[in-house]
Amino acid sequence: MPTPFQQAVWDAVRQIPRGRVTTYGEIARHLGTGAVRAVGSAVAKNPHAPAVPCHRVVRSDGMAGQYSGGQGMATKIALLREEGIEVHNGRIVAFESAIWRYPSQSVTNPSGR
DNA sequence: AACTTGACAGCAG
DNA sequence: GCTGCTGCCAAGT
Numbered sequence: 032m033p034t035p036f037q038q039a040v041w042d043a044v045r046q047i048p049r050g051r052v053t054t055y056g057e058i059a060r061h062l063g064t065g066a067v068r069a070v071g072s073a074v075a076k077n078p079h080a081p082a083v084p085c086h087r088v089v090r091s092d093g094m095a096g097q098y099s100g101g102q103g104m105a106t107k108i109a110l111l112r113e114e115g116i117e118v119h120n121g122r123i124v125a126f127e128s129a130i131w132r133y134p135s136q137s138v139t140n141p142s143g144r
Numbered sequence: 145a146a147c148t149t150g151a152c153a154g155c156a157g
Numbered sequence: 158g159c160t161g162c163t164g165c166c167a168a169g170t
């Protein structure tokens with residue numbers, strides 16, 4: 032029986048569109064907490080895969096990060112490549128461009144900046 | 145109730 | 158620029 036915190040994390044990850052990635056820090060910020068590690072633990076226990084694209088959650092330093100199954104980042108990278116995200120030697124290509132930012136409260140200017 | 149672990153992030157060397 | 162240590166919050170033992 033998952034905790035409300037884990038459900039919140041999974042719900043946040045579920046919002047990540049295909050072909051995009053996000054960082055644990057972004058999720059933590061979106062949840063209004065600095066528990067980046069707790070987020071990682073929650074995602075690691077994610078029983079809703081692949082409903083929750085946990086493989087789209089990467090590290091903030093541009094690396095794919097770890098993954099469950101003991102495969103390390105191998106499986107994670109494979110899934111990301113299927114999503115159209117290029118990954119070289121565990122490093123995400125165009126990382127800054129691939130990062131997905133959670134929508135703010137409201138955009139005063141819908142123009143996009 | 146307390147200690148340890150964890151799919152990380154950030155700063156210092 | 159890269160490697161290493163500390164800090165963070167939550168969950169598990």
